[in-house]
Amino acid sequence: MDIRQCKRCGKVFQFSGSTLCPKCVREVDKQFDDVRNFLYDNPHSTLETVVEETKVNAQDIKRWLKEGRLILTGDSTAMIQCESCGKPILTGKLCETCAVQAKCGILSLGLLKKESRPERKSTELQGVLKKKCMLRYVNLNNA
Ligand SMILES: [Zn+2]
Numbered sequence: 148m149d150i151r152q153c154k155r156c157g158k159v160f161q162f163s164g165s166t167l168c169p170k171c172v173r174e175v176d177k178q179f180d181d182v183r184n185f186l187y188d189n190p191h192s193t194l195e196t197v198v199e200e201t202k203v204n205a206q207d208i209k210r211w212l213k214e215g216r217l218i219l220t221g222d223s224t225a226m227i228q229c230e231s232c233g234k235p236i237l238t239g240k241l242c243e244t245c246a247v248q249a250k251c252g253i254l255s256l257g258l259l260k261k262e263s264r265p266e267r268k269s270t271e272l273q274g275v276l277k278k279k280c281m282l283r284y285v286n287l288n289n290a
């Protein structure tokens with residue numbers, strides 16, 4: 148028998164795939180529903196209002212947004228920030244610009260290593276790569 152300690156309330160429980168005990172799983176599910184329902188009725192609420200009205204921890208709400216579990220509609224108030232530049236975003240961990248840069252960064256590193264011609268400045272090359280990445284990213288998004 149696999150016994151774990153609940154990450155939320157600290158009680159020990161029989162492990163069944165979740166890091167929370169069954170009671171906490173139910174409570175968190177209910178909290179999630181409360182937040183989702185509240186946002187459904189009040190889509191322009193700020194994080195402070197949601198916390199005040201639903202009594203749900205701000206950290207939990209932010210986590211759901213980052214995990215993409217809780218999704219805000221296009222004209223909602225942003226409640227989380229890009230982990231790279233701090234710009235307000237609706238969902239995920241990075242804003243669109245930083246997501247492209249993160250992708251391009253990985254691509255450029257590989258390509259820069261292959262590029263051996265010394266006459267070609269690395270900044271110039273990065274510009275070229277960025278354009279290529281941007282196109283690739285846009286194409287992926289439209290696909
Ligand atoms: Zn618990």
Ligand SMILES: [Zn+2]
Pocket residue numbers: 229230231232233234241242243244245246
């Ligand atoms: Zn960003």
